[in-house]
Amino acid sequence: MSERVLVVEELRTFFHTASGLVRAVDGVSFDLGPGETLGIVGESGCGKSIACLSILRLIDPPGRVESGSSVRLRDRELMEASEDEMREIRGNEISMIFQEPMTSLNPVWSIGNQIAEAVRLHRGVSAREARGRAIEMLGLVGIPNAERRVDDYPHEFSGGMRQRAMIAMALACDPSVLIADEPTTALDVTIQAEILDLLERLQDRLGMAMIFVSHDLGIVSQIADRVIVMYAGQVVESADAGAIFSDPRNPYTEGLLRSLPRITEKLARLDAIPGTVPSPKRWPPGCRFHPRCAYTWDRCREASPPLLGDAGLNRCWLEEEPERRTGEAT
């Protein structure tokens, strides 16, 4: 592999609550090349948002990124950086946008102010220059009349515009990595498409690498180069976006794909994966997906499979016993 912008290894984030240990992220590894887009997919509760926040070390107690976890930005180990150093990185080298544009902007400060403060902080420029940058960024993300709207407050922006403003804020300091945590989930479908389009164009233009988190495999496959699928705090499959879509290897990924509405199959019934994500306080023994899996046999109940395979990685015993796949009941 060529040089990597971000390498995450064995990331573990546990919540030490009064009612027990919650293993929200349990040994996640992935990496990201320059300009690359990595999609992270999984149902809600699988730990993808926590993993993203852990990269920036934005986990509040009782949550904690456990020792042994490693996040390297180029060659710097972020898990060992001081809090001050982390602040230098947040919003500057690694930026993040969130799921809820309605609540992620501070209601009592103007949009321009909120964009400019990051610029002033990280670039050390004057208030006027920072404001200029804010206007420029708002224009870049497609807010019409940016010079005028810069002084507006969040409540004067629609949901889609707020998410654009969030993107402008995140990209104002030219970060090398942008983490987008379900950036389109809370938006209307048409606006979703606009935002995805915007992110792709901006990536072409600014060249940052991107982590795109979503529960929707369809959206991820549109925008990502590579995809990792997470289940129960672990990575269960990792492959190129095209391969995931055409040839899913993990039963969980198959399930996710089957639950997507497809226009081509007229009579297709939407198959949801049976059951729900188990509680992170007590993951099932063996393979964590086995209670919901169609192929489950004894081995799955007894031992948790490691990530197997060479082209793509798959956390499933089927990789070793492929003949069992034929018994599939579709």
Next chain:
Amino acid sequence: MSDSRAGDAERMRGFSAAARLVPGLPQLLDGRRRTGFTLLGLASTMIAVLVLGYPRVIATFTEGRLDYWVAFGTLTLGLVSAWGLSVASAARPRRPNGEGLSEWRIAWREFKRNRLAVLGLYLMVLLYLATLLAPFLTPYGPAEMGEVIADTRHLPPSLAHLMGTDKFGRDVLTRVLFGARISLSIGFIAVAISVTLGTVIGAVAGFFGGIVDTVLMRFVDTLISFPRLVLLITVIALFDRSLLLVVIILGLTLWPSTARIVRGEVLSLREREFVQAARALGLSSPRIIFRHIVPNVLGPVIVAATLGLGNIILIEAGLSFLGLSVPPPTPTWGNMIADGREAMVFAWWVTTFPGLAIVVTVVAFNLIGDGLRDSLDPRLRM
């Protein structure tokens, strides 16, 4: 060997059977320490009062005064209930924690978990006991003055007078105990009046809405605009002072805040399904209000009432201090503070102790109120 062990066990059983008759001990032996100590404490307090205040307890029968009888009743009731509760709760199997509890039981369980709130509850019980038992607790009368010749005025705190004496040589502790009557009873009655009034007016305003709501709430706004003390002073000034007047006026002027709370709750309840359903069934408005809405706003009202008690005690103390509440020589905490004011520089105890009594009382009510709010508010409960 096995014989002697059996004998030991036999003796133990005999001992524990006897011990189980002592209030609180069965609970202590079962490991329910809080209940045990409470019952044991209650019983031993009562016995201590009986023993130490024996001559005055006996005087109940000769004096024939109402407050003696009240104290005597309290004493008897305290002893009987400590013993009765102990036996009754020992006989009842211990309830397993958790499953299938009613809303109120859950609230009570939550409340018991809050140490400060429980402390407040204990303080309050102690205060009321002290008030009711006052005649037995102190060898002095509230208006009993010192010797004319011997200089008993402004004596500093000592063993004979734990809180010293005032300008007439009266025992400050005795007066603090008797002053509690005014504060605690005025508080209760005034809060009862204002909470009832506030609940009804708030429920009516919230339920009917429209012009009724507008008129009532404008009236509430108007009343709230007057600083309470100013409003009270202005109204009291028009009449001749008496205990009854103060209670009624406190009750009649303090309801608006309760009304506001209840109205807010009712407005949100009104839209809920069960009230809509009751309406669809054609139930009459008063019936819906009292059967369906009032029980549901009870939680916030109880909280408001408890916090209001503390508040009303402060206000009454203020009025007393100004000489606008119950006229002397009846001791109230407020007028005692006012009395001690001129001698404050050399006899600090006369003003300090009644003030501390107010602080402790109000702290107790505030602790209970906060605890109730936390336990009755399902939004705060997880």
Next chain:
Amino acid sequence: MTRYIARRLLQAIPLLLGILTLVFIFMHAAPGDPTAMYMHPSVAPEILEQMKQNWGLDQPLHIQYVRWMKSFLTGDFGYSLTQHRPVAAILAERIPNTLLLSGTALVLIFAIGIAVGIVQAVRQYSLLDNVLTLVALFIYSMPTFWLALILMLIFAFKVYQIDWWPDFLRFPASDMTSVGHDAMSGWGRFADRLRHLTLPAVSLGIASAASVARYTRSSMLEVIHQDYIRTARAKGLPERTVILKHALKNALLPIITLLGLYLPFLFSGAVLVEIVFSWPGMGRTIFDAIMQRDYPLVMATSFVFATMVVIGNLVADILYAAVDPRIRYE
């Protein structure tokens, strides 16, 4: 903004009329003939006659009501029965003193309360937080007048007996100025006033400050968990900026509404504090007036008190609008 304020002003008008009506009712609710209220040994019969005519006390009730309203609204509060001069002239002397005392107390309440509340929220559940919570509980459970007396006992008497006690922490026990006030230099006069103001303002304000601290704490704690705080942290802002810029301004919104709610409480306290410290303000005026059965003065003073509460609420509303952009543009 202008429309919002205009609406609030319009809403205040019926409130003022209501207050006037209530005062009118008080006067007529007194046992006996309302004119009897103005019989006073020290009032010359011709003044009484003139007042009767001015207020039309011989007229039917509704005409009296209208006339009385008219005269109150034009600032004609009648004659004081005991001081033999217009009530308006007395109030003109007293109102500034009460405003000075309450204003200073208000500044103390919000400055101390907010600062303590922030500290508690940031250090939630620490020893400091618990101690401050307990201290606050005791302070707001204290009767104002008793606290005033105790503070006076300690800082205006006892400390004079302690030799090493610094002079500037010894305070006068009464009045607004010292005997030789007029002979002092400009600076000296200011210091003298400040010394006289300290104890009354502290005793008046500290209970409410404790309560503001409590509200600020819970309001801050609520705000700290909002999404936009996470956004601010993700931007790399230092914790101080996150708290003081992003959290505080939002947390202050409910605190501003407290300003309006505290005014009645504050004025109640002012009555007692003015009496304890012989402060020549409206509180003492109304008390003295009641003791001397000077009804015109009592009614006018209570009217002015209520009006000041209404005005204070207006100010709070305007402040709220100034801080919350969502209201500003409504």
